[in-house]
Amino acid sequence: MATPSVRSRAQVASHYHRKNTTHSDQSSLTDHYQAPWTLSGYTAFKALLSARLVAAIWCNISDCDETYNYWEPLHYMMYGSGFQTWEYSPTYSIRSYAYILIHAIPTSLYSQLIQPNRILVFFFLRCVLAFSCALCEVYFYRGVCKQFGSHVGRMTLLFLILSTGMFISSSALLPSSFSMYMTMLAMGGWFLGTFWVSILAVAASAIIGWPFAGVLGIPIAFDLVVRKKRVLYFFKMAGVFGFSILCVSAHIDSTYYGKAVITPLNIILYNVFSGHGPDLYGVEPWSYYLINGLLNFNMVFVLSFLALPLTYMTGYILDIPVSGRIPSWLRLLAMYIWLAIFFLQPHKEERFLFPVYPLVALHGAVALDCIQKLYCHVAMGLMHRKMQVDPQTKTSPYQHYTKSSAWLAIAFSVAFTLLSVSRSLALYKGYHAPLDVYMEMNWLAQDTQVHTLPADKAVHVCVGKEWHRYTSSFFLPNTNWHLQFIQSEFKGQLPKPYGNSSSEVPSQMNDMNLEEPSRYIDVKYCHYLIDLDLPQESALEPRYTQMSNDWKVIASHPFLDAPRSHQLFRSFYIPWVTSHYCQYANYTLLKTTRTKNKKAKQDS
Known part of the structure; x- marks a missing residue:
């Protein structure tokens, strides 16, 4: 069942308020029912951009895959140094340099023109991503307004702006975020009837971003090929766009890998047809995505599952006539396909849901819209006998369903906003310390009272158990500073610095996540060390802050100690309450005192 346009939707919505009213009464009420107001595209863009820039500046890097598989290769492209993971080894080549190059172009131009600190380059790219996301969102919003009506569009916009899910994903340097951008363009183009945009966006999403996003x-494709019978148009456009993008992508990847490579094909072969696939780590139960969705979209995530059944229930109960160009089941199908596929996969990660985050917002808005209609239908039915047209003013107590049920939308929006802001604040306050510490290390490196090593001397910044929270080489003060790994309880494979070129096959690499001892250096060679000072310790993970003869704390920021904190209050920040139920550890930057102590002994 399709949904009418904005104008006809207003007429239909008023129909089930007036169907028992006389014909003469109805003629006098025509002008009383008006479609709800809609934010202009420009106003929506300003609101979206403001939210995305906040995320670009304040959001943490929540996934070490983002650091080592994307920020580090980007740093290598720009500055000739960075860490390489096994996925970028020419032996496996399952990551695309084409995706990295897209981001290297604006950052390189910015770096050449302004010559800023590398931290500013990092945040500049995040702001570029924020701007790109906002553009895609406003296009998606326009399509939603045309296809689903003003009210659904308005609620979708609210959910996009405020949701924690979009806060996390909008400025992340991840192919899944890129696929999310393309999903919004594809759906927006489809809803607006600009099919070539949809086909181009899906092709770019699958080839440059993530092959599985093609689903x-x-x-x-079903709408164009089966329903509209535009078979030739679809395959011609898909062939032209897909082949063009694939050729460019394959050329870039082949250049960097030094051999013929089709990266999207390699990704599919590894994940689907290899003996172990991606299930060596990150295996989670089905409830993982349910909890993740509730944290990132709270009540909207629950409503999103109900969008399709509520749509048909509403249509049946209210006897809303079928019109429009896309059936309801088809335009709401994509999210259900994605969730069905990924809920069943053993390997689960938060970023795997990024491509459908905008659809979660849309589905939640559709479900809320249906609930408002059903409420209005019931309320008007109960009050029908008391409601009559005023003969003096020719006005009626009947209202557009969005007005009579406005309290529902307002109450839901307030609750959603409070939960979303609370969750985003919890993430910032609990986990922002690594960014703070690495930025502070930059400032202290310029202080000759703190950093006393010669300017041309190699400086080793070491991490042990905190290797996965490394923010990227963009946060190292200069090219003389190097991140080093010291041994910890982690027994998986760590990345290693790039060699002479990206086409060089690195040694000691495997695709089984087996530990490579060659990655480690002895802690005695470390000039600085970054560590989370937890109360528990082991032989490989001692409390370095307690080793005052070897280390001195020069910077520290609070970091949430999740196991010792209340599950609810660590998930949602509540002022004056969370601090009583959560425990924090110090995320510390330490400087070695070995050299100083050794010199003092020699002098004595």
């Missing part, structure tokens, strides 16, 4: 184009 989100299934409803669009």
Whole structure:
């Protein structure tokens, strides 16, 4: 069942308020029912951009895959140094340099023109990503308004702006975030009837971003090929766009890998047809995504599952006539396909849901819209006998369903906003310390009272158990500073610095996540050390802050100690309450005192 346009939706919505009213009464009420107001595209863009820039500046890097698989290769492209993971080894080549190059272009231009500190380059790219996301969102919003009506569009916009899910994903340097951008363009183009945009976006999403994101184009392909019979148009556009993008992507990747490579094909072969696939780590139960969705979208995530059944229930109960160009089941299908696929996969990660985050917002808005209609239908039915047209003013107590049920939308929006802001603040306050510490290390490196090593001397910044919270080489003061790994309880494979070129096959690499001892250096060679000072310790993970003869704390920021904190209050920040139920450890930057102590002994 399709949904009418904005104008006809207003007429239909008023229909089930007036169907028992006389014909003469109805003629006098026509002008009383008006479609709800809609934010202009420009106003929506300003609101979206403001939210995305906040995320670009304040959001943490929540996934070490983002650091080592994307920020580090980007740093290598720009400055000739960075860490390489096994996925970028020419032996496996399952990551695309084409995706990295897209981001290297604006950052390199900015770096050449302004010559800023590398931290500013990092945040500049995040702001570029924020701007790009906002553009895609406003295009998606326009499509939603046209296809689903003003009210659904308005609620979708609210959920996009405020949700923690979009706060996390909008400025992340991840192919799944890129696929999320393309999903919004694809769906927006489909809803607006600009099909070539949809086909181009799906092709770019699958080839440059993530091959599996191509399944989100299934409803669009079905609509064009099966329903509209535009078979030639679809295959011509898909062939032209897909082949062009694939050729460019393959050329870039082949250049960097030094051999013929089709990266999207390698990703599919590894994840689907290899003996172990991606299930060596990150295996989680089905409830993982449910909890993740509730944290990132709270009540909207629950409503999103109900969008399709509520749509048909509402249509049946209210006897809303079928019109429009896309059936409801088809335009809401993509999210259900994605969740069905990924809920069943053993390997689960938060970023795997990024491509459908905008659809979660849309589905939640559709479900809320249906609930408002059903409420209005019931309320008007109960009050029908008391409601009559005023003969003097020719006005009626009947209202557009969005007005009579406005309290529902307002109450839901307030609750959603409070939960979303609370969750985003909890993430910032609990986990922002690594960014703070690495930025502070930059400032202290310029203080000759703190950093006393010669300017041309190699400086080793070491991490042990905190290797996965490294913010990237963009946060090292200069090219003389190097991140080093010291041994910890972690027994998986760590990345290693790039060699002479990206086409060089690195040694000691494997695709089984087996530990490579060659990654470690002895802690005695470390000039600085970054560590989370937890109360528990082991032989490989001692409390370095207690080793005052070897280390001195020069910077420290609070970091949430999740195991010792209340599950609810660590998930949602509540002022004056959370601090009583959560425990924090110190995320510390330490400087070695070995050299100083050794010199003092020699002098004595």
